[in-house]
Amino acid sequence: MFDLDREIAAWSSSLAHRCGRADVVAELEDHLRTDIDHLVAEGVPLDRAFELAVTRLGSTANLDAEYEKNRSVVQRLLSRLARWDAMVMKGGVAGHSVIFASVIVAIAIILAAIILADSDTVITDVASYLIIVAAPLWLLTRRVFSRR
Amino acid sequence: MLGIAEAESPSAPTFSKEFVAASAAPLIFAILSHGESYGYEIIRQVRELSDGEMRWADGMLYPILHRLEKRGHIESTWGTGDGGRKRRYYRLRQSGLEELQSQRRSWQRMNAMLERLEGGRAHV
Numbered sequence: 595m596f597d598l599d600r601e602i603a604a605w606s607s608s609l610a611h612r613c614g615r616a617d618v619v620a621e622l623e624d625h626l627r628t629d630i631d632h633l634v635a636e637g638v639p640l641d642r643a644f645e646l647a648v649t650r651l652g653s654t655a656n657l658d659a660e661y662e663k664n665r666s667v668v669q670r671l672l673s674r675l676a677r678w679d680a681m682v683m684k685g686g687v688a689g690h691s692v693i694f695a696s697v698i699v700a701i702a703i704i705l706a707a708i709i710l711a712d713s714d715t716v717i718t719d720v721a722s723y724l725i726i727v728a729a730p731l732w733l734l735t736r737r738v739f740s741r742r
Numbered sequence: 743m744l745g746i747a748e749a750e751s752p753s754a755p756t757f758s759k760e761f762v763a764a765s766a767a768p769l770i771f772a773i774l775s776h777g778e779s780y781g782y783e784i785i786r787q788v789r790e791l792s793d794g795e796m797r798w799a800d801g802m803l804y805p806i807l808h809r810l811e812k813r814g815h816i817e818s819t820w821g822t823g824d825g826g827r828k829r830r831y832y833r834l835r836q837s838g839l840e841e842l843q844s845q846r847r848s849w850q851r852m853n854a855m856l857e858r859l860e861g862g863r864a865h866v
Contacts, residue, residue: 621781621804621830624823628782629800631824652801660805664812 596641602626605648612658626651756795766798766806767815768849771834771842774816778833780823781807807832815841 602623610619626647633643651657757765773779773787781803788796810816815838823829834842 617830618804618808620828622801624780624827624829625782625800625804627827628824650800652799657801657805660802661808664805664809 596644598630598640598644601644605654609654609657612654613661615661618661622651622657757792762796762798765796766803767810768842768845770803770807770810771815771838771845774832774834775839775842778831780829780831784832810838813837 605626606619606623609622610616613619629647629650630640630643633646634640638646769788769791770784773784779787781800784807785798785800785803788798807816807818811818811832815835816832817835818830818832821829821831
């Protein structure tokens with residue numbers, strides 16, 4: 595038997611995994627449920643109403659791509675890094691993703707080096723060292739452990 | 743500006759994707775100038791106002807609303823909708839009202855130019 599709440603929970607979870615923002619998921623879930631209510635009131639069976647409403651709303655990948663346009667460059671980088679990290683944990687990292695992540699880490703290191711060169715404050719120094727040391731270590735550690 | 747596009751009926755593209763994108767913000771401002779509203783209702787109003795000819799891909803509206811909010815033209819609050827569900831309501835801010843007036847003038851000017859051209863009162 596079709597379980598609407600279970601289907602919506604799965605859809606929400608997929609969206610949350612991609613965009614990671616609870617307010618976005620809550621807003622879109624309200625839209626989805628409102629659309630389903632209207633369709634059912636028009637006589638559309640519940641399972642079909644769910645399918646139609648999800649199609650109208652668009653795929654979670656497309657939705658995330660639209661929200662991506664609202665993010666700053668740093669937010670986009672972090673978002674992709676998080677996605678890459680999630681893929682590593684699932685063991686599904688493609689070659690290009692490894693290259694992409696390596697480029698991000700390299701950029702972080704260069705930026706940190708520039709900050710360090712110009713910096714005379716302790717706080718910026720600590721932040722920069724954290725970026726240089728912690729970011730690659732974090733990625734490496736998760737990658738190594740995910741292979742075991 | 744925007745990644746909004748007609749979605750449901752590819753057979754009724756009265757408005758091009760580019761036109762829909764360019765008109766999204768002024769339409770949202772104009773709808774919100776009548777009072778606060780929420781995503782689903784905004785989409786429904788646009789469909790109704792255009793006699794069903796302008797169809798927005800439902801999910802594409804929300805990033806636009808968030809973008810307009812980030813720019814300070816609109817603001818949102820969480821309230822309660824149908825069946826006690828959490829619902830995000832949007833309302834127009836002064837800056838959005840000014841933007842609406844400015845865009846309305848631009849569209850009117852464009853319309854006047856096109857009509858003059860159509861009436862043969864200007865050299866092409």
